[in-house]
Structure formats: structure tokens, C-alpha cells
Amino acid sequence: MKKTLESAGAGEIRRHQSTLIREIAIAFPVTIALWLGVYYFMPPLGGMEEPLARLVFTLKCSCFAILFCFLTGIEAVAHERLRSPAIDPLSGYATRRMTINLRYLQNTLEQLVLFIPGLFALAFYCANGYAMRAVVATTVVWIATRLAFWIGYHHGSQHRAAGAPGMMQSMLVLLYVCARIGYEIAGPAGAIAPLIAFGCVEAVLVRTTKPLSA
Template identity: 30%
Template sequence: MSTPTQDPAHTNPSASNKKMLARWIASGILFFIVIFTLTWISIPQTPNPLANTLTHRMFFAALHIFSASLLLFLGFLAVGSTRWHLETADPTANPAISGEKASGMSIHNRVHGQFLSNTTEQFLMFATAALAASFFLSATGMKLLTVTTVVWIAGRFFFWGGYWYTAVKGLPTYPRAVGLATGLFCTIVMASIAAAGISLHFPLFEGLLQTTSATQTTCFGLLLAPTTGIQASNLIPLCFFSFLIMCMWGIAFFPKVSPPALAITIITTTGWGYLLLSGTIPLRF
């Protein structure tokens, strides 16, 4: 008499959870691609007048960074409003008196607090990458700043909604992975542009200070090409960024395989490898 087989999902809940998380991560990647494409198409493909000088490009980036920072204000306002209701109902819920009690009293307080904390971390990474990328973007490439900012903001709202969904349903917080992945991909896009620009122009960045209306571009017309032939070695930035990618592989596999980190590492490695192997970023010794 044969023994009935059991569903692996019931015998190993951890495996089932990992599969569910993988599906949410895949959904996050698809969500990013769809929103990115729709936003890119909706913005007219016209040269940006705020890309002629480095000052103009930094000003343009600052406007987008400010727009993204407004989500921090929303999160702070949501946390403050929740705390006000908690403390007026029970003065001992004040964090200065009993932080543990305050954190456990309201689902609103927990969700808004997590959103504000994570958005602060994500904003710091995205703002730094966007500002660094603006140094090297061409007039056409400046469109990426607008697109990634819009997508990043959309991802943050999805992240916020994902926390609400899981808190209300009492389920694992997988839906927030969609919003988290969306924001991370925007940061990766900007950071990759900055890394490519640094590697292209290192160690001579004087050309970036000049008017760029007639400057040649590279990397699908998104980056400013060096104005003069640079003979000096660019091994320092190339080795540094390659070392960071190697660290990402280590994080993805140790102490155990992490599907989210692995997906991000594969995408980053593929893009960086293409830039090097295609000659978009020349290797200068």
C-alpha cells in the first residue's frame, strides 16, 4: 500500500514562504518596468535646457530630490498625528515615558513609523545617487531624473500600502517587497550612471564644468562623453566598483542564499559587465 505524499508547502513552511516572497519580488520587478516605461513614454523627448552647465544639472537634480523628500514630510506628519491621538487618549503612551507601550498600542503608529524609517533610508540612498548622476547626464539623459523620481515616489506609496495590507490581514510583509524593490531599482539606475560617469571621466573632470550644448554623448546618448582624450588610468574607480559588486555576491550567498539580494546582484552585474565588455567604459591602464 502506497504512502500518500505530503505537500512540501505543508511539510516545509519556510520553503513556501520563500516561494511566495520570490513571486512578490518578481512582481516588484515587473511593476518597476511597467511604471518606468509608461513614465518614460509620457515625458516629451525634448532637449533639457537645464543641462547646459553643471550648475544647471545640479539645480535640476535638486528640484527632483526636493520632490522626493516631501514623502518624508508625509511620513512625519502621519507619525505625529498618530502619536497625538495616542497620547491624548493615554498620557503614559508618550515615548519619553514608555516607548514600548507607545510602539505596541496602535497599528497606525507601527505602520507609519516603519514607513518613515524605511523611506528615510531609501531617500538618503536615492538622493545621493541622483545628485551624483546629474554631474554626468546629457540633455537627453536628464529625463532619467524625472522618470526615476516619479517611479521612486510610486514605489514608496506601494510600500506604504503593502505595510497596511499585511498589518490588516496579519500576513507576512511580502507586498511591501514590491515597493521596496521599485525604490531600490531607481537607486541602482542612478548609482550605475554615476559609477559609469566617474569611470569615464576619471581623473579629469574639468570638461564637466563647461557648457555642454555641443558635447558628444555616450551610453545610448545618456552620458556626457569626455571632451578630450583622457590617457590617465581609470583603474581605481573600475576596481572599486567591481569590488563592491563582488561584495554584493558575497551578501547574496552568505550565510544563506538571499533571493532579493541575488536578483539585485545579477541585474547590477549584468549592467556593469555590459558597460565594460562593450567598450562603453574604456579600460585605461
């Protein structure tokens, strides 16, 4: 009986994993097409030659990201609390919808910590209004993938995979700006060093987070 239950559990995990992988495989090319579409089809931004102008514009982009992806999550939880026993946060009352919204909020807060510093650093390294289109494209993709993550989560936890490209984008932006910083400090060797170091850390994490065999 125990082996039957374990087999059923393992089968469910494999189905969950296959759904995640399949949806990630679909989400990545769609996300890349969206980024490239915004970057190549929008006109260059004027007045972006000075770093301060680029950073101010990035602040505006950050406001859009927070408005549509974080404030909306706060509002979703607040509206449900107002009309349910959860108006008392200590009551322990929570619907499935509220639980998902709270987890979405927590995840989005974590993602903002990666996204916003990387976006500002990316803007700093953009030379002009042509290059600044990358900041707009990155913001649009981040907002779109956050919303896809949120909507997918409500249809089932395995469908939250549509948000994965947003996380990958933030990671790539941070790796890019860290490589640029390293180059300023120590030339090509300084650019490669943080990439190698991060790759080693990632390899250790993959190895050490393997599930323990029963």
C-alpha cells in the first residue's frame, strides 16, 4: 500500500514537472518575440544622452511595473479581506484565491528586488535613446510575465511557469551589468570573472538541492 501511494505521488510530481517544462518551452519564444518586437518597433527615445535623464526615465518604468504587478496584488487581497471574515487578519480565514494572491505578492516582491536594480544599471549603460529601448522592452516583458504567472497560478500551480522568462530576464540583465562593472575594474578578465563565479555557485546549488533518496 505504501509503495502504491509513493508511486502515485511520484507520478503526480512527474506530471507537474512535465507541465511546467512544456509551458516554459512555449513561454520563452513568446517572451523573446515580445522583447524584440518592443525593441525594434518603438521609436528611439529623445533626450537620453545624459545618465540622469536615463535614470529618471527608468524610475518611471519602475512605477509602471509596481503599479500593474504589485499594487494590483495588494488590492486583490485587500478587496477580499474587506468582504470576508479575513477582515480580521488574525482569524485564520483564507480562501484558495487569497492564498494564491498572497503567494503572488511575496514572489513579486522578491522579483522586484532583482528587477529594479538591474533595470537601473541597464539604463546607466545604455548610451542613447536607441539603446534605451532595451529598458522599455525589459519592463514590458517583466510586467507581462508577472501577469502571466499570476493568472496561471489561479488555474493551477503548475501553470505559473509562464512567469519563468521574467525571472530569467532579470538574471541575464544582472549578469550583463555585473560583467560591465567587472570590465571597468579589470578588463576582459574582470568581465568574465563574475560570470564564472555565478556559474560555479549555480552548479553547487543544483547539486546540493537534489532531493534525498528514500
